[in-house]
Structure formats: C-alpha cells, structure tokens
Amino acid sequence: MRCPLCHVLIAATLLCNVLLLYYTWHLNSRPAGRQSPSPTLSPGITVIVREFRTFEHGLADLNHSFLRARPNLRILIASEALPYPPVPGLNILRIHPSPEQPVSAFRLESQIHTRLVALVPDGTSLNPPDLLDKMARALRDAPSAVRIVAAGAGPVLQCLHLNVSLRTWTAEYTVVSAGETCGAVSGSAVLLMRSRDLFDLPFPLARPVQSTIFIQAALRGWGVKVLKEATFPRTPLPATDHGKWKAEQADRAEEAATMRALNIRLVRGLEGGDRWYGCSKETQRCFGTVVGETPEYLYEGRWTPPCCLRALRITLLHVVKVLEASNVRYWLEGGSLLGAARHKDLIPWDYDVDIGIYLEDITLCPELRGAQGGSLVDSDGFVWERAVEGDFFRVQYSQTNHLHVDLWPFYPRDGVMTRDSWTGHPQDIEFSESFLQPLQTLPFAGAVVQAPNNHVELLKLKFGDRAIEEPQYPNPALLKMNRR
Template sequence: MRLRVTLNKCTTITLTLINLLILYLLWTTQSANKLQYTQDLRITTNVTTTAHDENELIISKNLMYKIIKKDITFVFRQYENYDNDLIASVASLRNMLPNSQIIILTDRFIYPVLKLNATIKIVKIMPSLENNYDQRNVLSHVKTKYIMFLSDSLRFTSVQVFIKMIQQLQLKSTQIVSVSVALSKQCYNVNIDVKRWTLQFINQSSNICDYVESDRQMILVKKKLLHSLTDAFMQPFPAAFYIQTSYLKYKVKLLDVSDNLIKPGRKLFTNVQNSWKYEQLNKDRWKDMCKKLGFKKIIHVDNSTDWFGCRKNTPRCFGTVVNKIPQYIYEGKWTPPCCLNALRQTGVRVLSELENKKLRYWLLDTSLLGAFHMGDILPWSYHIDIGLYREDVDKSEWLSRSATSPITDDEGFIWERLNNGHLYRVQFSHVNRIHVNLYTYTLTNNTFMVSRYNTTFNKFYSSFIKPLSRIKFIDYYVSAPNNIRHFLQLFFPNKHIDDPVKLLNVTKK
C-alpha cells in the first residue's frame, strides 16, 4: 500500500515537471518570435541609408512577404477596353502572389467582357444612375496601407521587384516609387504656374524627379497620399497623377531593376485602327485633363508648345467683364496665355497698320504702364488701349471703312466703330472678342480730349505728345507720350507705376 502511494506521488511530480518544461519551451519560443518580429518591424520602419546602395537595404524577407500579401492593393488603371492584356497580366500577378488584392478601374462597362476571377474587384468610377458615390469612391474599396498601380501587359517573374519598391518607400525622403518596364523611359521635372495657366516639362538626368514618362510602369504609394490629390485616378493615367503630385511637391524615385524581375507582356495597338484610336483618345484625355486642372499652355522639353485654350474660331476663355475686372482676377490668376497670345497678335496687327499708314498714335492707360514697367502687355490685361488723332482716322482704310459698319480685314480681324462715340475697336475674330481699343482725340486750346467717350485718359496737355517718344512694347518700338512717367503720374500713384501688381490688388477691392 505504501509503495503504491509512492508511485502515485512520483508520477504526479514527473507529469508536473513535464508540463512546466513544455510551458517554458512555449514561452521561450513565443518570446523569440516576438523579438524577431519587433526587430523586423523596427528595421522596416526605421530604414537608414547606411548600405552602399539604397536599393539593397536589408529588410526581413518574411516581413516583406507579409506586407506584400496583406498591405498592398494592386490597381490596374492604364489599359484600353478595345485592346488589352489584362487577363494575362492579372494571371501573372496571381501566380506570383496567389491571394493578392486586385482592383480594376474602369470609366464605363468593360466590353468585350473580361472573364476574371470573382475575387478581382471591378470598380466603375464614372457617375451613372446605377452607380452611387460609395461605389465610385475607389479609396473606400482599398483597405490596405499601400496602393500599387500597374500598367497593362506586364509579366512578373520574381517577388523581389515588390520587395525593392517597399524597401524604397520606407525611406522618409521617398513618397512615390516607380519602376519602368519599357526600354524608353524619361524623368522630368514639372513647373506648374497656376497663375499663368501653364505647365512646363523640364528634362531631368537624375532618377529623382516629378514625372516619369513610360508606357509600362509600376507605381507604389501610400494610400493616404492619394487623399491629398484632387482626382488620383484621372485620365490620362499616370500623367494626370504625376502632375497632381508634382504640384504638391511629392518626388518620384525611379528604380532601376533587373529585366529578370519583370518583363513586358503582349505588344498592344499593333494594327492601324487601334493605334489611331489610342492616339485620338490620348489627345482627348489630355484636353479634358487640362480643362479640369486649369492648363491652357503646355511647354514640352524640346520647347514645343501645345495650346488647350481659345482660338480664332472659339470664344475667349472668359465671359463678360463686370466693372472692368475679369473673373480670373478674383480666382488669383492672370490672363489665360491663349487669350494673351490673341491679344498680342491683335496688337501687332493694329500697330503695324498705324505705323504703315503713318497715323499719329500713342499707348494709353495700363498698356502704357505695361510698356513702361516691363516692355510688354501686363500679364493680367485683357485689352490694349491706344490714343490717336481724330483727323488721322481716314489715313487707314480699315478704320475709315469701319466707321459705318464692322468690316473683316484680310487676316480675319474685325474692325468696328462703337455707337457711343469715336471709339474704334479691333477684335481678334468674330467669335473671339479679344480686342484693341482706339480712342480718337481732338486738340482744343492745347488740350487733347477724347471725342465723346468717357475714359480715364480723357484729357491732358498737348505737350505730352508733341513730340511723341518711342518705347518697347510687344517686341516692337511704338509711339508713346514724351515724358512717360510724368504722364502716368497724372493718373496713377507712384507706387502703382513702380509696382503695377499693387494697382491690380487695389482694383480687386
């Protein structure tokens, strides 16, 4: 009996020790794993550039795989319905990352219909009766920290390309990471002048820039960055995306990776019809983007210029002017460059006529102020003002013929006399009413007075234009009063003469 009790005690003690040993081993294993994860996380979130090459930063591969699988949503935006390689591109991605989260964005119903796995989400972002705001809100469908934009027709051969991009994005100095799959790629800096409605591309030899031009590329960003853009998914993509990020001073890091990590897929737009369709769509998208973002002029790296504003056969870019202040002034902008270009052409046409026919004329008002201050039209002007002798009107065929009814000259400019007095106006075209005003003056008792028309410069002594002087204006030397500063002082305070922007600020009040 005593022996049986002893055996029971030994068995109980032995089992207790075994259980304690098992608990100890489990605790040590969990502590080690927790420590490793903490170290991995610390390495990931506090990456430094002590390595010889930023692209070779050492980060736990296990943690990188976890981030790629759970923290990245892959988005296809850059593709065409009529000719795409989406099915093969998606299959290639899924072969590499079986459970990857994939979203395909579309402006309209995708046709021909794509036979895709049900786990792949298609988000229609254009408004329609069947499509409410929440359904169109792309970011509401993204639950991950990162978004990777993928161009169409890509083949993934290694997960290393994703790891390199994630590593690079961990650096505090990096907001956007791009990998180009095409042979032809170029980094540009972007100069955005909102006030002048102008977008300029500048060549950049560095791999850190504002804009990456490439037919096929991968772009990795943090989701929160997209919230700061006006429309992160605007077409043409990624051009519109890069323009918006460059405005906010976000830089792009263009990574060089081995061709073995990612390859181009099927060649697209190989027939003439699809190639033409793609070219036309791209032009229309650029035009639509410029309208939405407020660009009228785009200057390319070779200094060629694309205009997206008004022309001779279209109305000017602003409507009726109320109280002599155009709408764009209140928006904090200056005259749209297309309108300014039209005004310059109209000014050259009128001044050449006055010069060739030897009419006595002079610049007036803010046109003279612009010539005095900068030798050109003030960048917010929407018309040019010129004074001339009333008795010289008949020297010009176009002025004399327009006295009874408007007339179009050989270059399409419209010459007319307004009904409220001896004011003549020359317009850029019938449709585009950018214009030059010609005020006719008569001499009475050594004083020049404008004929039956109320203007700021309606009266001044004849000594200011006897004799006339010359001043640079629109790349020419034209007639002006002989004591320009004194003449301007009759109508503008000195502070406005020396800094015309102050005059603009006063006018807006």
C-alpha cells in the same frame, strides 16, 4: 390582494422602455455629419490599370501576367466604359456613377483595401515577380517628403522638377540636377503610392494619369523617387496604325479637358514644346464679362491665363501691322503703355490692350472704315467693330473669342489731345500733344511698337508718381494687390 409577480413584471417592462428610449435618443443625438470610420487598410498592393483604350488593349495579357506572378493580387481596371470586346475575369472599377448602382461603388475607398496602390499602364508585364515588392520597400525607406515611387515601363525614365504656379495657370518641367529630388518623370512608368495619398487627390484617376498625379503632387510638395534598378517589360498599345490614331485623338482631348479642370492653361518643358489649353480662335475666352475693371480670376488669386495673354499679343501684332500698313499714327495707351514701361509686355493680370490713334487717320485704314458702319471680319479672322460702350473701335481675336484690342481716337485741340467720349477711368485724361511729337518706339509683347515720347512722365500724369515701381490692380477700391 398583493401580486409580487405582477409588480416585478411591471417594473421590468418600465425598465425596458426606459432603456429603449435612451438608446433611441442616443442614436438620434449623434452629429449628422459623423460617419463610421473607414476600414483599416491591410498590407499589400492593389493594381489599378487606367491608361488603356477600350477599342484596342492588352488587358487580358496584363491580368494574366500579374496574377501568374502574384496570385493573390487584386487588379482593378478603371474605366468609364466596359472594354470591348468584353474580357472575362476582369474586375472593373467604373469611373462615372451609374443610376442603378450605389454611390459607394464608385468610390476608391470602397474598392481599395490595401495600404499601397500601383498605377500600371496597359501592355505592362510583372517580370520578375518581386518588382512591386522592390518598389514598396523603396517607398517605405524613402524620406517622408517622397510619396511616389516610379519605375520605368519600357524606356528609361528621366527625372524632372515640376513647378506648378496656380497664379499663372502654368506647369513647367525642368531637368533635375544631380542630388535633387524628382517632382515628375518623363516616359511611361508604373507609379506606386500609399492608398491614403491617392484618396487625398481630387483627381486621382483623370487622364493622362502620370501628369495629373504629378501636378497634384507638386501642389502638395510631394517628391518622386525613381527606382532605376527596376524596369517593367511593356508592349506599347494600341499596336495598329488605326488604333494609334484613335488613341492620339483621345489623348489630346482628355489632356485638354483635364488640364482645364486642374486650372492649367500652359505646360512647358515637355517634348514637343509648349502646350496650350484654352483661348483658341474657335473657343471662348477663359473668363467672363469684366465688372469694375476687375476680372473674376483676380478674386481667385490668379492672373490672366497665359493662353489669353498669347491671344492678346497675337491680336495686338495683327492690329499694329494693319495700322502701320495704312500709315495710321498710333501709340500705346493706358495700361498697355504702363506694361511696356514695367514689363516690356502686357501687365500679367491685364485683359485687353489699349492703343491710341489720330481721329483724322481713320479714313486711311480700310478695316477702320469698314468698322464704322458695324463690323468687319478681315482675312485673318479678326473682327473690327465700333464698340457699343462708346466712341471707339475694338478688334476681337475672332468671332467666337472676344479677347480684344481697343483703339481710342484722339484729336488735338489747342495743343491738347482729347476725345469725344471718356470711360470715367482715373487715367483716362487729356494730355499734351507734345508727347506724340515725335513718337518713339518701345519693346512690347515681342515686337517694337510706337509709343509716346517721355512716356514715364506721361504715365506719372495718368497713374501717379509711383505707378511703375508700385504695381496695383486696376481698381484698388474693389481689390488690392497682395504683395507678399
């Protein structure tokens, strides 16, 4: 007996199963890395307050001032820890993940839904109410290269040019000439930028916010427009002497950590002189063991960190002072002599200093005599020791920081300077004692030091005819210099 209704039900069931299978296959076949697009940013401005101290702040007053002027404004207080004492009514954006929260809670994209974002320091007031709107219009009308608008928060801002050299680990500020685009500003400021640009930065809210933003902007070629006609009233915080002291301590520690994360070891051109980050006597050097004469930073397209070069210069000058006081005959050797001829300084990618000495003069120097049996720490904290790699001496910057000067003992044999042990480096060869009789002086590393006479000919003998004119990394077989 036929059952048309049964046939219809069976067909419908099969069709539903087919559709379900197709839908399941479609979901599973989507690429794993594909994510749903982020929500479209809406008009408006989100205010982020990052520059404040949890122990003494004016967040309640700032929050009240901005919301009184713009009731619909969203204000985020970005912090690793909650302000103390607690302030009711604040929207806290936690910087570091917390195990009980989803990872999305710590992403800026999940907290900021406006096209623009303003980075505002603590103590700032929004008066008059349209200051943020003026900044927004200035950003809208600015050339495409301008990605940040700055308005003073208290004192008048100074427009600066910022050159960031990753190769030399340096950020250098200079005063901008008339008509040039700013790359940074000095002075406390409110910064306005597009949210998508902030999202693009790997360190969007690292302290100190201004310099961190400007360094990342400089690497991307972004300009900064200073809105001279707009100034935000601001009360500097912390206000108490104890709070200022605590803030200064925290500022220095955070700045050092952030600059190291940004691979900046020297900041020049700001008030207070050069700022160094790394390679003190209390810290280890900025790179590890050197393999094949090729430090790890060369593979990253960088030269020796400037703080390390500074420590090497300090160690060299100390060693020269000790040797001269002891009447030890010494001279610049190897790559250090090459640096003196080419740069009147260390080679920018070198990692130690080489000095030759007469073997018979070792007994004249108390530090060298003390180092023969092990190691000696002198009154200035430098470590004199016999090197474990061979029959030579080494002077380290400190017991913790092993940046060093190597002292190579030579002696004459039939008019030729030789040694009892060699390193195997191509330039490590015997040479005529006539290059040392007499010694001459050369400018090197900020001082005048002893060097072989006719040093250009000696360098040709050691490194080749074009060594001065054609720089090369220490071991071209491992890594050649890109001369672009």
